[in-house]
Amino acid sequence: MQLLNNRSAQLRAPGKRVSRARVAVVRAAKTADGPRVAIVGVTGAVGQEFLTVLKERNFPYSDLKLLASARSAGQKQEFEGHTYTVQELTENSFKDVDIALFSAGGSISKKFGPVAVKDGAIVVDNSSAYRMTEGVPLVIPEVNPEAMSHIKVGKGGAIIANPNCSTIIALMAVTPLHRLATVKRMCVSTYQAASGAGAAAMEELRQQTRDVLDGKPAQPKIFPLQYAFNLFSHNSGMDVELGYNEEEMKLVKETRKIWSFPSVRITATCVRVPVMRAHAESINLEFENDISEAAALEALAAFPGVSIINDRQNNRFPTPLDATTKDNVFVGRVRRDISRDDNKGLDLFVCGDQIKKGAALNAVQIAELLLK
Amino acid sequence: MQLLNNRSAQLRAPGKRVSRARVAVVRAAKTADGPRVAIVGVTGAVGQEFLTVLKERNFPYSDLKLLASARSAGQKQEFEGHTYTVQELTENSFKDVDIALFSAGGSISKKFGPVAVKDGAIVVDNSSAYRMTEGVPLVIPEVNPEAMSHIKVGKGGAIIANPNCSTIIALMAVTPLHRLATVKRMCVSTYQAASGAGAAAMEELRQQTRDVLDGKPAQPKIFPLQYAFNLFSHNSGMDVELGYNEEEMKLVKETRKIWSFPSVRITATCVRVPVMRAHAESINLEFENDISEAAALEALAAFPGVSIINDRQNNRFPTPLDATTKDNVFVGRVRRDISRDDNKGLDLFVCGDQIKKGAALNAVQIAELLLK
Numbered sequence: 001m002q003l004l005n006n007r008s009a010q011l012r013a014p015g016k017r018v019s020r021a022r023v024a025v026v027r028a029a030k031t032a033d034g035p036r037v038a039i040v041g042v043t044g045a046v047g048q049e050f051l052t053v054l055k056e057r058n059f060p061y062s063d064l065k066l067l068a069s070a071r072s073a074g075q076k077q078e079f080e081g082h083t084y085t086v087q088e089l090t091e092n093s094f095k096d097v098d099i100a101l102f103s104a105g106g107s108i109s110k111k112f113g114p115v116a117v118k119d120g121a122i123v124v125d126n127s128s129a130y131r132m133t134e135g136v137p138l139v140i141p142e143v144n145p146e147a148m149s150h151i152k153v154g155k156g157g158a159i160i161a162n163p164n165c166s167t168i169i170a171l172m173a174v175t176p177l178h179r180l181a182t183v184k185r186m187c188v189s190t191y192q193a194a195s196g197a198g199a200a201a202m203e204e205l206r207q208q209t210r211d212v213l214d215g216k217p218a219q220p221k222i223f224p225l226q227y228a229f230n231l232f233s234h235n236s237g238m239d240v241e242l243g244y245n246e247e248e249m250k251l252v253k254e255t256r257k258i259w260s261f262p263s264v265r266i267t268a269t270c271v272r273v274p275v276m277r278a279h280a281e282s283i284n285l286e287f288e289n290d291i292s293e294a295a296a297l298e299a300l301a302a303f304p305g306v307s308i309i310n311d312r313q314n315n316r317f318p319t320p321l322d323a324t325t326k327d328n329v330f331v332g333r334v335r336r337d338i339s340r341d342d343n344k345g346l347d348l349f350v351c352g353d354q355i356k357k358g359a360a361l362n363a364v365q366i367a368e369l370l371l372k
Numbered sequence: 373m374q375l376l377n378n379r380s381a382q383l384r385a386p387g388k389r390v391s392r393a394r395v396a397v398v399r400a401a402k403t404a405d406g407p408r409v410a411i412v413g414v415t416g417a418v419g420q421e422f423l424t425v426l427k428e429r430n431f432p433y434s435d436l437k438l439l440a441s442a443r444s445a446g447q448k449q450e451f452e453g454h455t456y457t458v459q460e461l462t463e464n465s466f467k468d469v470d471i472a473l474f475s476a477g478g479s480i481s482k483k484f485g486p487v488a489v490k491d492g493a494i495v496v497d498n499s500s501a502y503r504m505t506e507g508v509p510l511v512i513p514e515v516n517p518e519a520m521s522h523i524k525v526g527k528g529g530a531i532i533a534n535p536n537c538s539t540i541i542a543l544m545a546v547t548p549l550h551r552l553a554t555v556k557r558m559c560v561s562t563y564q565a566a567s568g569a570g571a572a573a574m575e576e577l578r579q580q581t582r583d584v585l586d587g588k589p590a591q592p593k594i595f596p597l598q599y600a601f602n603l604f605s606h607n608s609g610m611d612v613e614l615g616y617n618e619e620e621m622k623l624v625k626e627t628r629k630i631w632s633f634p635s636v637r638i639t640a641t642c643v644r645v646p647v648m649r650a651h652a653e654s655i656n657l658e659f660e661n662d663i664s665e666a667a668a669l670e671a672l673a674a675f676p677g678v679s680i681i682n683d684r685q686n687n688r689f690p691t692p693l694d695a696t697t698k699d700n701v702f703v704g705r706v707r708r709d710i711s712r713d714d715n716k717g718l719d720l721f722v723c724g725d726q727i728k729k730g731a732a733l734n735a736v737q738i739a740e741l742l743l744k
Contacts, residue, residue: 185711189561189654191603191643205601210585213578226693229577229648231563233689233705233721240684243665243707252710265711267719269654271563274646276601282561282641284656293615312612317605321598333605335615338624339557339637347615347641349605 034060035153035371038097038121040089040112041104042066043075045199046126049360050101051079057364060371067093068104094119098153099367102126103359117157122370124160124363128246131161131254138257140168141365142305143175147258153370160366163258164250165358166190166270169279171258172306172329172357173350176299178259181291181344185265187284188251192234192270193320195277195354197222202276209274227274234270245270278320279358280351282333290343293334300331305357310334318351326353327361406432407525407743410469410493412461412484413476414438415447417571418498421732422473423451429736432743439465440476466491470525471739474498475731489529494742496532496735500618503533503626510629512540513737514677515547519630525742532738535630536622537730538562538642541651543630544678544701544729545722548671550631553663553716557637559656560623564606564642565692567649567726569594574648581646599646606642617642650692651730652723654705662715665706672703677729682706690723698725699733 037054041047047068054061066077066086073088087093089108094100094116102109102116103126110129117123130136137147138161151158163171170188177183194202201222208218208228218226225232236246244252247270256262273280300306309318310332317332329352337345352358409426413419419440426433438449438458445460459465461480466472466488474481474488475498482501489495502508509519510533523530535543542560549555566574573594580590580600590598597604608618616624619642628634645652672678681690682704689704701724709717724730 187559187656187711189641191563191645206585209581213582213585224687225691229646230691230693231645231647231652232691233687235687238684238687242710243684243705244710245687267656267709267711267717269561269656269705269719269721271652271654271721273563273603274601275603280603280643282643282654284559284639284641312610312615315596315605315607315610315617319597319602319604321602333615333641337639338614338616339559339639345639347639349641349643 031060032062034062035098035367036063036065036096037061037367038065038067038093038100040067040100040102040108042077042086043068043072044103045195045202045355046103046359049355050103050364051077053356053360053364055080057368059364059367063096065093065097091115094121097121099124099370101363101367103363113159117159120157122151122153122158122160124162124366126162126359126363128164128250130159131163131250132257133161136161138163138254139366140171140258140362141369142303143171144258144260145369148366148369151370162359162363162366163254164247165196165354166192166247166279166281167251167254167258168358168362169329169350169352169354170251170281170283171255172303172352173300173331173348174283174285175259176303176306177285177287177291177296177346180295180299182288183264183285184288185286186255188266188268189282190234190268190270191273191275191280191282191320193273193275193277193279193354194227196279197235205274205276223272227272229274231271231273234272236270244268275320276324277355278323278351278353280318280320280349283348283350284337285346285348287344287346291346292343293336293346296334296346300334305329306331308332317349320351323351323353325356327357329357403432404434406434407470407739408435408437408468409433409739410437410439410466410472412439412472412474412480414449414458415440415444416475417567417574417727418475418731421727422475422736423449425728425732425736427452429740431736431739435468437465437469463487466493469493471496471742473735473739475735485531489531492526492529494523494525494530494532496534496738498534498731498735500536500622502531503535503622504629505533508533510535510626511738512543512630512734513741514675515543516630516632517741520738520741523742534731534735534738535626536619537568537726538564538619538651538653539623539626539630540730540734541701541722541724542623542653542655543627544675544724545672545703545720546655546657547631548675548678549657549659549663549668549718552667552671554660555636555657556660557658558627560638560640561654562606562640562642563645563647563652563654563692564619565645565647565649565651565726566599568651569607577646577648595644599644601646603643603645606644608642616640647692648696649727650695650723650725652690652692652721655720655722656709657718657720659716659718663718664715665708665718668706668718672706677701678703680704689721692723695723695725697728699729701729
């Protein structure tokens with residue numbers, strides 16, 4: 001395989017300086033019997049984060065193929081001491097791939113997902129294309145790993161969907177509480193970062209902010225409205241009859257599927273705020289059964305992937321910056337809902353890195369589950 | 373009176389160029405039988421906005437006295453073509469004052485409010501000092517003007533409290549719906565601007581943002597955490613037992629007082645976002661009776677001081693920038709709550725200028741009510 005050969009050649013190249021640490025990482029990650037991995041959409045914000053996460057978690061791939069559109073093909077990508085050439089995504093891209101991490105938008109997933117499956121690859125898809133498709137598992141590894149337990153590497157192609165970022169971040173916090181007392185109704189208001197709309201949206205926020213500080217007019221391109229020092233209703237498509245946007249409906253529908261709990265009641269208001277890459281969510285919960293603050297905090301502390309920042313004395317609770325580039329989802333403001341007379345209500349505030357646990361990390365965790 | 377004389381002298385000053393428009397405004401606002409007005413805390417963000425609003429609304433004062441701390445005394449203040457000298461606030465400041473607009477913090481209101489009342493002035497207090505004091509009307513003129521109907525200029529001193537900014541902005545939107553179907557429970561998540569913490573907080577947001585864009589570390593001074601491209605739980609004092617902060621409890625307690633409805637159920641999560649001077653609020657409402665979207669929009673359209681931006685086709689809803697420096701509160705995202713089977717739930721999104729309707733405008737409207 002071309003990329004494998006490239007890499008081996010580089011590892012052997014005389015005179016090339018490779019640090020000990022780097023070699024150690026490469027040796028550990030590069031395992032002869034590991035899966036052959038492809039990244040589709042490697043030049044995007046999430047695509048780049050796939051690489052970061054594969055490296056951080058020492059993912060044992062035996063081969064790595066970096067795919068993108070014809071426009072990006074030929075670009076060089078440094079990774080773990082090697083220079084990869086980004087290849088154009090084509091119908092033939094998946095002949096020698098075991099796991100394909102897709103993050104190139106829904107239409108690419110719809111077109112090339114089935115191609116990869118036909119060639120026997122397991123697609124972990126970060127787009128919304130297959131999330132609600134019957135038979136496609138929609139997985140947060142800490143929450144519902146059992147949904148994908150029938151899928152194995154080398155036993156035929158399949159698609160596993162990565163949930164939407166705001167769903168993942170909400171459910172990392174709410175699932176341990178749901179297991180404790182059964183969520184009846186969830187009312188969510190989000191504070192969503194630029195990264196959800198990609199790297200260019202993050203740059204738009206930076207550029208607009210610079211312009212506004214310099215007294216120049218903001219120039220909206222990706223988003224229809226000024227983003228600098230402003231916020232607006234989430235820019236996803238709106239169901240004109242219902243009045244909910246797609247981001248909100250994802251939270252509703254994906255939660256029902258992930259929890260296998262179609263009757264759970266959810267309303268959400270999704271808002272884009274001028275923050276770079278971590279989402280925050282204010283969540284009001286109504287439970288079937290009693291739940292105390294202490295029990296909730298205990299369940300959250302015991303849940304993998306959750307960190308608690310809940311210091312009332314010092315008014316210190318999660319912020320997007322706490323979560324930025326972090327694996328864990330941060331939970332705080334955990335308190336009994338004072339609008340209720342009973343002990344069946346809780347409020348909380350959650351922050352999670354949109355690119356990481358909201359996208360790339362969750363997908364790589366799914367890939368790791370496939371290897372177990 | 374010194375200031376009156378100063379101003380008359382300037383109007384007559386030979387060679388001073390005064391535009392016709394300026395003269396017209398001054399003549400209309402300056403009415404011989406109008407009340408004598410004092411502004412306490414004139415150098416602050418809200419104090420400055422008092423001046424803007426008095427001018428915009430052509431408030432018919434016969435005299436204007438600008439008061440601040442000893443530190444600011446002596447500063448010059450241009451207003452309606454005249455140069456005022458800011459005077460130090462003392463025990464003798466209110467001898468010749470009919471209406472005193474206070475916005476210099478709770479401790480100043482507690483110390484000098486009673487002094488002004490003793491001298492026969494009506495204090496319109498923007499601090500939280502007297503909001504929950506029995507016998508002190510807490511007024512949003514569009515909502516509960518009747519609460520202050522017993523107070524008249526020249527009939528003895530009194531205090532009228534201006535509600536907290538987030539309460540005013542929420543209730544401008546929710547009151548017409550409450551009148552229609554009776555609010556049973558309200559769940560609010562706020563997106564609050566820098567201005568609520570004063571002009572220095574707005575400057576801190578600007579400076580930090582500049583620093584972060586330049587790759588320098590943010591230097592938090594007023595707020596304990598980085599504000600640039602970040603957000604955090606509201607920085608007001610926390611009730612360590614309940615887990616709610618003061619800003620949230622104001623929304624709960626003030627709403628009950630303004631509506632004379634002590635049993636209304638409210639939970640709130642108050643969050644500071646990197647926006648300059650308009651608050652946003654995501655509000656989920658549960659009603660005693662059925663309420664349709666159409667009826668809600670009709671009631672909102674008919675309510676004074678409310679503008680609707682609710683364009684689902686174009687995904688256009690209120691933003692803080694829409695509300696910035698505007699008198700009206702902007703309401704949108706009005707929709708039936710899909711987490712309920714009945715027609716007793718609504719979601720909405722509200723934006724209002726924190727300095728204007730959230731503070732200075734509401735206070736001046738109270739002063740206008742006094743003149744009716």
